[in-house]
Amino acid sequence: MKLNLLLTGNELMAGDIIDSNSAMIAEQFKYFGWRINKKVTVGDDLALLCEEIDQLCTSADVLIINGGLGPTVDDLTAVALAKVTNTEIAEHPDALAHLTQWCAKRGYGLNSSNHKQAMLPKGCEIIANARGSAVGIKLKHRGCLIFATPGVPSELRPMLTNEITPILEGSYHSDHIETLRLGAFGLGESAIQELVNEHLGDWPEDIELGFRASMPVLEVKLTARGELAKTKLPLWRTKVGELLGDHLLGELPISLPSATVAALKEHNLQICTAESCTGGLIASQLTGVPGASQVFPGAIVSYSNAVKHRLLSVSEADLAKEGAVSEAVVRQMALGAIASTGADLAIAVTGIAGPDGGTPEKPVGTVWIAWGTADQLKSQCFHLPFERNGFQNWVAALSLDLVRRYILKLPEGSELMKRYQR
Template structure:
């Protein structure tokens, strides 16, 4: 089943709101074996809606639309759909009575606009909206289906789950689809692609690999489509295991795992306490760590040592180090780790110092030069991260690399076999 998604609303086009409806519908449809052929957002104008409908019918079996079903004059979707499908609007008494009951529960009376809202296309099958006043509409046109739903996300979701998806499953044969997602950190998309090129080339036609990069991380999604048997699921699992073995050193989790949660689990399992010293990230790394419920079981705290004075007075970074090597240097982050361990008395510390930008760079240390260090009371490891020129991205990129550095340090020096519990 091929599906085309249309969202209607000037508020989406001008960036006043974000279209979350398409993302959610796409996810649900994919899980049910549907193939999304396109997504389009159009204005609240009849001509734009008609053009979107014509395009959707060229590329798909089903069009799912959201928006434009309210009681105000700018909501023209019903009128356009009635004309487009060869129907006409007529007053629908059950819809009006339902609106009356809805407002009676609120102690109010419906307006004339709500009465006008009760005019429905006479060639549509109306779908009960349990969360609002506007029903969904199901049209059949030359063997294809057009469904119109309200743009309010919780109303659309209720209609999709209770009405639309069950009807689509009954009318169209849906392929079986399964996904396995591997989560990696520490290498870019192109280097991972080189490492697994032979495995990717050997994949059978019904299994596809997608690279989904993010700052400091890459998701590898294996998808199997087209089988009604459990055999393909087993095969997908076997291929996922082969890819996992190939990227084992980069792999930090699967599916919806978060790197900060994985690091927290590793620290907790080993009975270790972590503390942070941050310069260029300004507390962002500590925010990531403490965004995980239960992080108080392994995180002591952090110091935002943004100025050299704080680096010296709170972390014990030597004046000679700052004068000779600079605040952004391997020597400085190593001393920041030592000072953090002394200040908090924990087991593991991480330190970052860099030039996030957009200014402050030099020919020797351009914007995006960032030093990281992780250590305990016996050893400290450091490395240079070369990021870009965008300040916000550099901070996020550094946060991801710092978390992965902690993960690698724990894996190397505190093996799981030695973990407490």
């Protein structure tokens, strides 16, 4: 099946809203092996809409039009479809019944603006909309099956699942696919690809290896097409997992905070944080994991030197001599947090997030991290050359991975950590 996609709306062209619907459509369809051939976005221009609909139909079996079915004058999809197919706009009885019922449920009458949504190309079929006022439109042009869908994501999703996908399954071959997604931290795409090239030279043609770079967890995807390929997935998942080694967090959805919480639960440990430059970000990420209360008694955000001294018992002499961003201070922060919360482990961070505050000896991006127990406390300095938010996020990610490795007795140094160590 050749599938094209047409998105319409001035708000898309102006950047007022971000297109998430095309990603939703691609995500739902890829399970069936259907991929979008071509995607076009146009504004609320009737002539341009007609031109693109006609052209896209010549190169596709199916065209999905998203947007332009609303009650206002700039919603032009129904009119464009009528012009392209040389039909009239007429009141559709089923669309009118839907609109009347939709308005009645909300306690108001059908007005002229809403009535516009019942004016559709004559002879078209409608697609049920379980959530909104605008029904979808189904018709054919140049042998291409057209589905016009609403632009509201919460209306589009059930329409795709319950209405459009069953129609397509009945008409087009579906090569159901299965995808395994692994989350890794500390290795880049090129490094993983080199490992695969070197150690897995017999990679099967019916399993696709792919990557999606994101911060901080890299997604490694194994996609199998066809029943035979699916039976091979467990074996190749194991092989890739062995290659990733201690960089593998697990199968997505997984995050560094959830992997750390899982390790803490597995070993019946509790952790606390003492944060300066991250402002509580690490604590926030940990407490975002369901069940974190079992392993996280609390945190201290010690942004000022006075709070470091008063709440974490950091030596005033060391603050004056070594500075807040120093090994002596970060270790005392960790010990003070353990003493205050009674936790088994701590993460402590102090650094220079920028854009100001750096010196030649301690440039912007410098951070000291301490992690471990009171008896086995480790510390390391890193230089993370990112803007402020990026710096804070990378400090949090490195800290969580360091403590995850500590709990699981894994090697401390990933390639990423070695790159940024000072």
